[in-house]
Amino acid sequence: MTATRTESSVLVVGAQVLGGEPQDVLVLDGTITDVAPAGTLTAPDGVRVVEAHGLVLLPGLVDLHTHLREPGREDAETVLTGTRAAALGGFTAVHAMANTTPVADTAGVVEQVWRLGRDAGWVDVHPVGAVSVGLAGEQLAELGAMASSAAQVRVFSDDGKCVHDPVLMRRALEYVKAFDGVVAQHAQEPRLTEGAQMHEGVVSAEIGLRGWPAVAEEAIIARDILLAEHVGSRLHVCHLSTAGSVELVRRAKARGLRVTAEVTPHHLILTDENARGYDPLFKVNPPLRTEADVEAVRAGLEDGTIDIVATDHAPHAREDKDCEWDAAAFGMTGLETALSVVQATMVDTGRMTWADVARVMSTNPARIGRIDEGELPQGRPVAPGEPGNLVLLDPSARTVVDPRQQGTTSDNSPFRGTELPGRVVATFLRGRATVLDGAAVAPAGSPAPREDVR
Numbered sequence: 001m002t003a004t005r006t007e008s009s010v011l012v013v014g015a016q017v018l019g020g021e022p023q024d025v026l027v028l029d030g031t032i033t034d035v036a037p038a039g040t041l042t043a044p045d046g047v048r049v050v051e052a053h054g055l056v057l058l059p060g061l062v063d064l065h066t067h068l069r070e071p072g073r074e075d076a077e078t079v080l081t082g083t084r085a086a087a088l089g090g091f092t093a094v095h096a097m098a099n100t101t102p103v104a105d106t107a108g109v110v111e112q113v114w115r116l117g118r119d120a121g122w123v124d125v126h127p128v129g130a131v132s133v134g135l136a137g138e139q140l141a142e143l144g145a146m147a148s149s150a151a152q153v154r155v156f157s158d159d160g161k162c163v164h165d166p167v168l169m170r171r172a173l174e175y176v177k178a179f180d181g182v183v184a185q186h187a188q189e190p191r192l193t194e195g196a197q198m199h200e201g202v203v204s205a206e207i208g209l210r211g212w213p214a215v216a217e218e219a220i221i222a223r224d225i226l227l228a229e230h231v232g233s234r235l236h237v238c239h240l241s242t243a244g245s246v247e248l249v250r251r252a253k254a255r256g257l258r259v260t261a262e263v264t265p266h267h268l269i270l271t272d273e274n275a276r277g278y279d280p281l282f283k284v285n286p287p288l289r290t291e292a293d294v295e296a297v298r299a300g301l302e303d304g305t306i307d308i309v310a311t312d313h314a315p316h317a318r319e320d321k322d323c324e325w326d327a328a329a330f331g332m333t334g335l336e337t338a339l340s341v342v343q344a345t346m347v348d349t350g351r352m353t354w355a356d357v358a359r360v361m362s363t364n365p366a367r368i369g370r371i372d373e374g375e376l377p378q379g380r381p382v383a384p385g386e387p388g389n390l391v392l393l394d395p396s397a398r399t400v401v402d403p404r405q406q407g408t409t410s411d412n413s414p415f416r417g418t419e420l421p422g423r424v425v426a427t428f429l430r431g432r433a434t435v436l437d438g439a440a441v442a443p444a445g446s447p448a449p450r451e452d453v454r
């Protein structure tokens with residue numbers, strides 16, 4: 001028995017794999033070797049045994065849309081704290097958005113983020129490359145160099161900003177075809193959203209905040225679908241939030257186009273009514289929409305129009321959120337509440353099974369990001385021969401969200417003080433526990449987490 005075997009091996013006993021019948025799952029040296037009916041497997045000497053009766057076992061979650069803020073805003077989050085938060089949320093891989101300072105628009109920056117992730121050891125970090133230099137929307141970034149770098153970038157996005165120029169968008173869609181990449185668009189028509197603060201509707205009119213019409217999102221999605229069809233490329237729609245957007249993607253899919261879409265946990269549960277108290281915790285881009293939009297995105301996720309749930313975890317420092325609405329930054333944290341919100345809105349409502357959750361939070365995001373194959377594949381089935389990337393959750397638990405108890409540096413969760421169902425009990429990255437009994441387990445030899453700025 002080697003030290004490695006102990007560290008990256010585990011026997012999970014009696015877990016409901018994808019919510020099904022209780023099974024034992026044995027992981028040896030990072031790889032699943034056996035899945036058998038509960039009570040039939042025994043642990044080899046020195047292998048950790050995790051008792052999991054009544055718990056649900058899913059493949060490790062994959063986030064296609066995380067803001068880790070490093071380099072540049074380490075006061076809000078670092079690769080280390082953000083990936084620790086991800087592990088606590090049940091994730092084994094995240095895609096780190098490019099809107100950092102400097103912007104991740106060169107091979108050098110994406111390799112830096114990739115290395116920081118690897119050294120931290122909490123989850124696999126896959127940097128997203130910017131579409132345009134400095135997110136300025138003018139000049140195409142070095143997409144090819146980022147793709148062939150050590151970070152092997154496949155997802156490109158100016159997220160935070162919309163790739164508004166149709167010529168630039170067309171070029172990006174053409175360029176990424178060479179390496180089977182995808183452009184992930186933040187769909188926001190800039191002229192229709194100048195100074196916009198929240199969803200344009202009854203509530204914005206009543207409380208006097210500048211509105212952000214649904215059409216500002218839908219106009220860009222419609223255009224990009226046409227461009228992707230013209231070019232024959234893959235398009236991914238970030239944080240889709242309106243009923244009209246769901247309908248556009250539904251029609252594109254019906255026509256066989258390679259268009260995928262994501263919804264965030266917050267757009268599955270919160271509405272513009274939450275803005276009535278002017279609490280900037282509910283200020284987010286795209287804005288929280290109406291009850292009808294919430295129903296439409298739930299239905300879209302249920303019928304497969306929306307492929308994935310992505311967190312859009314957007315940590316912000318205190319001074320950027322602890323101010324009046326108009327001055328506050330857009331964004332909310334989400335890595336540590338995503339699974340609970342999906343349980344509350346989709347599983348506990350009877351709309352989805354745990355197998356469906358595995359599909360929209362692991363299999364599909366890994367596939368869209370092209371990390372389902374290669375050296376360290378993610379989003380794979382819970383089956384022999386597959387990597388031991390797993391999350392064990394207790395669906396019967398209920399937790400009151402307390403940002404001070406979370407792994408993220410920032411405390412801008414809209415669910416502060418809210419009771420949510422479900423709790424991540426353990427997370428395994430290639431057999432190694434990153435979370436046990438709901439607590440983060442620092443990887444051996446990892447740097448000590450720096451003092452959080454609070």
Ligand SMILES: NC(=O)N[C@@H](CC(=O)O)C(=O)O
Nearest residue numbers: 067159160284285314330331
């Ligand atoms: N979602 C947000 O409200 N904010 C994101 C940017 C983005 O995802 O567009 C951020 O970087 O803070």
Ligand SMILES: [Zn+2]
Nearest residue numbers: 159160186238
């Ligand atoms: Zn965005």
Ligand SMILES: [Zn+2]
Nearest residue numbers: 097159160312
């Ligand atoms: Zn984002």
